[in-house]
Amino acid sequence: MSTVYGPVPSWRFGRSLGIDVIMGPKMCTFNCIYCQLGKTVVKIPDPGEVKNYVSVEAVEKHLKRYVNEVDLSSIDVITFSGSGEPTLNPNLGKTVDRVKRLIGEETPIVLLTNSSLFYKDKVRENVSKFDVVVAKFDAGDEKAYRTINRPIGEMSNLENIKESIKKLKREMSGKLMIQTMFLHTTFGFTNCDGDTLKNLINTLIDIEPDVIQIDTPYRPGGEKFVKPASVDELKTIARKFEEYFEKEGRRSDLWVFGVHDMRGRKVSWTKHASIPDEIMGLLKRRPCRAVDMADSLGISYKETLENLRELLGRGLIVEKTSNGEKYYQSFIRCV
Ligand code: SF4
The missing domain is CATH 1.10.10.10 (Winged helix-like DNA-binding domain superfamily/Winged helix DNA-binding domain)
Structure with a gap:
């Protein structure tokens, strides 16, 4: 199976050619209740513990094949994500360098990450090479974090994750975006309102990313007890963000699922292998x-x-x- 896949249609980025630096089985530091890959099978809290990771050479070989088949000018971004948490691959930085060498500087390279390993200097060094970092942040308090993201073992607490995202922001030259999944559960927990939402907004005011992506788990794959928020709810949440940010004199762009939609663009292929x-x-x-x-x-x-x-x-x-x-x-x- 190729480490390069898609391009996938993304409401956030348009036509996104995916690079999977983990490959199956799903390997992650979290076990999020909405994860479309299902339950985390290989629970690894540290890149030093990863034995079999995707090599730089494998990505290069597969990407070369794509470059021959797809018109790169019809791709909006190249996104590192796939079957788990990409920062678990210790070669992440070298892989981005190799991809840039192959495709040039025109197409932005995006990382989708759960932010849990940013406290490590080496991980931040790897991550800083990306043009855009989309860091997951779904909760403003420890209880909501443990309910939604279900971190593995002795993973960082939420305060440490927040502080290491801020540290990364100071060190990187690309764009920092935060992706937040707003959801309900059948057992009454939600991060869409009340103190849970207030804590989250205050935390994101403190981080002040370039963009906040207000998202919801609309695709199948997560736990059955998870229910997505409606587009109307997401618009209400966006208005609350605007109010709070304005009061504090802060500025982050808001991308709202169902409002900002970059899907529906066709990719040009020169040939298909299969x-x-x-x-x-x-x-x-x-x-x-x-x-x-x-x-x-x-x-x-x-x-x-x-x-x-x-x-x-x-x-x-x-x-x-x-x-x-x-x-x-x-x-x-x-x-
Ligand atoms: S961080 Fe991403 S890959 Fe890991 S469990 Fe959560 S949604 Fe799935």
């Missing part, structure tokens, strides 16, 4: 709608459905409905 394999590469990392896959692979909706029907028939993928929309997901996920 459309079913490309679909599987995508669905192994995230559930997708047929329309998004058609745009990403630059093929017709009809051809996408034909391929999906074949993969369904072979028992390799499943269909799931989430938020009233039909998603496809690899049966063999990174779990």
Whole structure:
């Protein structure tokens, strides 16, 4: 399976070519209740403990193949994420350098990370090489953090994570974005209102990132007790952020799911090695709608459905409905 996949349709960044520096089975320092990769199988709190990680050479080899197949001017960003927490790969910094050498400086390189390892100097050094760092931050207090992110073992507490994000911000020259997942649960917990929301806003005022992404787990894959917030709720939360930030004289741009939407852009391919394999590469990392896959692979909706029907028939993928929309997901996920 290739370490390079997609491009995936992203509401935040548009056409995003993915690089997976972990590969399966899912390896992470968290076990978030909304994780679309399912439960964390390999629970590792430190990059020093990772034995088998994706090599720089493997990423380079796979990316070279993509460069021959996809018109890079139709890609908006290159994103490091995939089957777990990318900062667990100790070669992350070298890999970004190699990718930049291969594709040039035109396409921004984005890192999606859970921020838990930023307290390590080496990890911050690796992370600082990215043009954009999207750091996950879902909670403003320890109780909400433990409920939503379920950190593994003796992982950092929330205060340490906040302080190390601030440290990274001082050290990096790229953009710092915070992604927050707003959600409800069937057992009454939510980070969408009350003191839980107030604490979160105050924490983000303190960090003052360039952008705050107000997101919700709208794709299938998380715990059954997790329910997404509605777009109206997200707009209300965005207004609260604006009020508080204005009062404090701070400024961060807000990107709101359902309002800011960069999906729906077609990618130009010069050739396809194997459309079913490309679909599987995508669905192994995230559930997708047929329309998004058609745009990403630059093929017709009809051809996408034909391929999906074949993969369904072979028992390799499943269909799931989430938020009233039909998603496809690899049966063999990174779990
Ligand atoms: S959502 Fe990200 S940080 Fe959370 S468990 Fe999944 S891979 Fe790890």
